[in-house]
Amino acid sequence: MHDLPADWGALCALVFLLGMRHGLDADHLAAIDGLTRVSARRRQWHSRYCGALFSLGHGFVVLSIALLAGVLGAKWVPPGWFEALGGGISIGFLLLLGAVNLRAVLRAPRDAPVPLIGVRGRLVDRLLGRTERTSSPLSVMGVGSLFALSFDTLSQSALFAVMAVQFGGIAHALTLGLLFVLGMLMSDGANGWWISRLIARTDRLAVVASRTMTLAVACVSLLVAVIGIGRMTSGWIDGLLEGRELAIGLSVVVLIGLSYLVACRVSPSAKTATAQP
Secondary structure (H helix, E strand, C coil), X not given: CCCCCCCHHHHHHXXXXXXXXXXXXXXXXXXXXXHHHHHHHCCCCXXXXXXXXXXXXXXXXXXXXXXHHHHHHHHCCCCCHHHHHHHHHHHHHXXXXXXXXXXXXXXXXXXXXXXXXXXXXXXXXXXHCECCCCECHHHHHHHHHHHCCCHHHHHHHHHHHHHHHCCCCHHHHHXXXXXXXXXXXXXXXXXXXXXXXXXXXXXXHCHHHXXXXXXXXXXXXXXXXXXXXXXXXXXHHHHHHCCCHHHHHHHHHHHHHHHHHHHHHHCHHHHHHHHCC
């Protein structure tokens, strides 16, 4: 971040690309996969848009910080405790989403697709915005905004704003914030749409496929949460994974994709459909 370009056009392009890369962070991908799985199994209209909604909520915080930093200039610095707060919130949600999906697999009848029924409790309903009949897309945006409460996100937003002020003022700071959010929206939105398509296809194929995808989403959420815990509690692990965030995020995409291929492979109805002329 110390080598940001001095040219305004180059800076805009870089911030947009950084937004796209941020959208591929493992915690983003795992959370979106889990939220999409929850809403898709409840047949809610916004399931394919969970990635975009998550990113919009996340982006609202980014823009707010960019505006604040643009007004205050170089004086504002995110407090250090935000790192622990943001990490704890992300890990907590990922553990919750992983547990919800894993419980759904274990409780589902063997001859039926995995339903997300029987998941109760005020905490889960409030955090995911779910009741027996409806779910608000605003709850997905709320989860995204909470994931933005991290030192990295806030410090990036503040730095972009400070750089933008040097070019003209608050309008430039908001422009950079919007470009960062747009890049993130493209990555997160594409992931949410893709995972909803995979889930819909496997659910149509067979019961086994449904179980495979649900289990994969649960394991990804729990795995990313464990990685987050390791980075927060061990300096050695944090140093080992430093600079490998994009590789970890792409690994999440690969794992979900492989789980879909496995689901199609083991699905009896998929083999039947393939054999038909």
